[in-house]
Amino acid sequence: MAGGWARDGAVQDQIDDTITDAIKRARSDMPTGDAAKYCDECGEPIPKARREALPGARTCVACQSLRDGARAIAGINRRGSKDSQLR
Numbered sequence: 001m002a003g004g005w006a007r008d009g010a011v012q013d014q015i016d017d018t019i020t021d022a023i024k025r026a027r028s029d030m031p032t033g034d035a036a037k038y039c040d041e042c043g044e045p046i047p048k049a050r051r052e053a054l055p056g057a058r059t060c061v062a063c064q065s066l067r068d069g070a071r072a073i074a075g076i077n078r079r080g081s082k083d084s085q086l087r
Contacts, residue, residue, distance in 0.1 A: 031056030039063055 035051035038044065041063035050057055059067065 031058055041067075 031054065033056045035055055035057040036046060037051070039046055039060040040058045042060065044060050044062075046057055046060050050061065057064075
């Protein structure tokens with residue numbers, strides 16, 4: 001049940017769109033190509049198991065964890081309240 005002027009199902013459509021956007025972003029961030037034997041950031045060897053599990057890996061686990069932690073989350077604010085726009 002939607003509220004206000006929104007049609008029924010509008011809230012679920014917003015949720016679905018947010019999930020779809022997150023999946024597209026995650027897929028676009030996945031590495032492609034040949035994996036590196038040494039980390040592009042620190043120069044440490046990348047374990048063979050990581051290279052086999054993640055084709056195209058260019059960083060070691062430690063450096064990738066730092067990159068993932070520093071990533072800013074940005075996206076479309078699909079919430080309709082004015083208060084959510086002020087954050």
